Amino acid sequence: MKVCNKCGEIKPLTDYHKSKATKDGYAYMCKECSNTATNKWRKNNPDKAKQHHDKWRKKNLDNQRQYSAKWRKNNPDKVKKYVDKHCAKLRESTKERREMEIKMYGPKLPPMEAYFRYLRDEISD
Numbered sequence: 142m143k144v145c146n147k148c149g150e151i152k153p154l155t156d157y158h159k160s161k162a163t164k165d166g167y168a169y170m171c172k173e174c175s176n177t178a179t180n181k182w183r184k185n186n187p188d189k190a191k192q193h194h195d196k197w198r199k200k201n202l203d204n205q206r207q208y209s210a211k212w213r214k215n216n217p218d219k220v221k222k223y224v225d226k227h228c229a230k231l232r233e234s235t236k237e238r239r240e241m242e243i244k245m246y247g248p249k250l251p252p253m254e255a256y257f258r259y260l261r262d263e264i265s266d
């Protein structure tokens with residue numbers, strides 16, 4: 142149990158976020174207070190919050206991209222299976238679906254097909 146610095150209530154440790162900054166390894170304020178504080182901060186700093194979010198998203202996206210590129214390199218067989226399976230599915234796609242895709246994405250390749258083609262190129266070298 143731990144006393145929240147903000148609301149003063151005694152709450153179990155599971156009600157606190159883990160923190161590296163504190164001695165006991167848990168945050169000074171409970172999750173509830175922490176959420177309230179974050180929401181308040183977001184409300185008062187919408188630009189900063191957006192920036193923060195964009196930065197986080199970009200970092201996350203980069204990590205994800207790097208991770209999946211690495212995974213594909215290490216698992217070419219799985220990628221090939223995946224691509225083959227989905228390419229077969231795409232080939233089976235009906236005329237109606239094709240027309241819908243053209244309506245949605247224009248006469249160019251729909252994104253999924255382009256993506257699979259990209260994957261196939263990547264593993265074929």
Ligand SMILES: [Zn+2]
Nearest residue numbers: 145148171174
């Ligand atoms: Zn609290």
